[in-house]
Amino acid sequence: MVYLKAFQNHYNSVIALAPGVDARYIPYLNASLGILSVYLVYRIIFPPARPNGQVINAQQQAKQKSQPLVYTKFTPTTLQPFNGVIEERVLMAVKGKVYDVSAGKTFYGPGGPYSNFAGRDASRGLAKGSFDEDMLTPIDMRIDTLEDLNEEEIQALNDWEQHFAGKYLRCGELVEEL
Ligand code: HEM
Secondary structure (H helix, E strand, O other): OHHHHHHHHHHHHHHHHOOOOOHHHHHHHHHHHHHHHHHHHHHHHOOOOOOOOOOOOHHHHHHHHHOOOOOEEEOHHHHOOOEOOOOOOEEEEEOOEEEEOHHHHHHHOOOOOOHHHOOOEOHHHHHHOOOOHHHOOOOOOOOOOOOOOOHHHHHHHHHHHHHHHHHOEEEEEEOOOO
């Protein structure tokens, strides 16, 4: 009974707060708000799928961010998910060294200008100054030996390596598939 009374009071105050609204429309307004609330609660419990079909909720995201960085050996296949989409963290390999470039997510994250490099060996692209898809070695092939690079390209790659070593945390190395 107490609840009913409280509800009536609330209902009356809503009507009083909206004098321009015809009382006949209040039940429809209530119904619409009810449907909206049910939808929002549904979306919180079942977050929408990401483009790759993976569902990540706020709790999972917080967990991923707080996970400590452990120095690991990556293969091209295990590195690939670290592209800011499948895994929140963004990793990138340069000359066999894997860096955590999550701080540069605007560059490498989804939609960033260098997103092609995320989760991949970026060495050839950095050496040649190109972020085109064909700079990337397919993940089912052996790691790029970079043997064909000329002096200038080797120098450019070494400069980039210094840049990454100075700016980002090194979190592993890139090795051939086991
Ligand atoms: C069209 C010409 C380009 C322009 C105007 C441009 C511009 C920029 C700018 C403004 C930054 C941010 C610098 C900073 O705040 O530290 C940046 C970063 C970067 N650029 Fe470019 N860029 C160009 C081409 C390229 C190409 C061809 C590559 C290919 C390898 C490249 C690779 C990178 C990388 C890897 C970073 C991020 C470095 C980091 O994480 O600190 N850029 N670029």
